[in-house]
Amino acid sequence: MNHHTDGDGVAVVLTDTASDPLTDISRLTEIGRYDLEPPELKTVLDGLATEAAQLLDLPVGIVSIVLDRSQLFAGSYGLDGTWLGDAGGTPSEWSFCINAVRSRGPYVVEDAHIDLLQSDNPLVLFDGVRSYAGAPLITSSGHALGACCAIGSEPRTFTGDEVKSLEQLADRIVVVLEGYVLD
Amino acid sequence: MTTPAVTRNQSNPSAPPTVDDVRDGLRATLAPVDFERVWTEVCANVGVPTTVSSLPDSELDALLDQIATQDRLCKVLAMSWRIRCTAARKLHALGR
Secondary structure (H helix, E strand, O other): OEEEEOOOOOEEEEOHHHHOHHHOHHHHHHHHOEOOOOHHHHHHHHHHHHHHHHHOOOOEEEEEEEOOOEEEEEEEEOOOOOHHHHHOEEEHHHOOHHHHHHHOOOEEEOOHHHOOOOOOOHHHHOOOOOEEEEEEEEOOOOOEEEEEEEEEOOOOOOOHHHHHHHHHHHHHHHHHHHHHEOO | OEOOOOOOOOOOOOOOOOHHHHHHHHHHHEOHHHHHHHHHHHHHHHOOOOOOOOOOHHHHHHHHHHHHOOOHHHHHHHHHHHHHHHHHHHHHHOOO
């Protein structure tokens, strides 16, 4: 294992999983630079999640910050009254958005019931997720913090223009988030 | 549009994390000297022994709160565990 020093002067270990962006120490430390707790930020991100859903005419939109073992719904639309909305996130194993973070590009599932990776995902089996389009939130320092996504309960195709519009929205979300860096 | 060749982890995310999970996660991420310092301090602040392997929800939450105060990396790790705890409790309440 290798060691390096993070921004707080704390020596940290780069484990064998360091090649996975999810557990990359520098990415996680970058996330720690952001103040994600202000209620006014949640309100703004809820609005941008609403925009994501409306862009693709889907019932759910989410601004997700992908952590090492879970994803945080920093902003959301369409989850009120569900356990997902109450929990404010999911374990990373169930996250579609981790794929946008890992690939650093758009991730699309047009029909989760026949998708090799997602067909046995509990969010598909029990929570009605059927279609998904997400674009990564890549900061000016190059870290993929999470994703901006829209989710549907029916199979759906996504055009290149729709995905492009989601990427443009993701860029706007990063600008908002970068206004909440702690130093 | 990209479909990366990745697989989901095969752990049991419906199960609530244990204090052992949290300790092992910290140990796997922090340098040994930092892990020992952080673990000793957070356990002392919560009032539990460093060898503890099971805690009620309230004390596990308090432990995560203490971890979050250590530094930015620990704040993110604690946030990650807290979401797993909350999700597992919500799912348990739903009978899943």
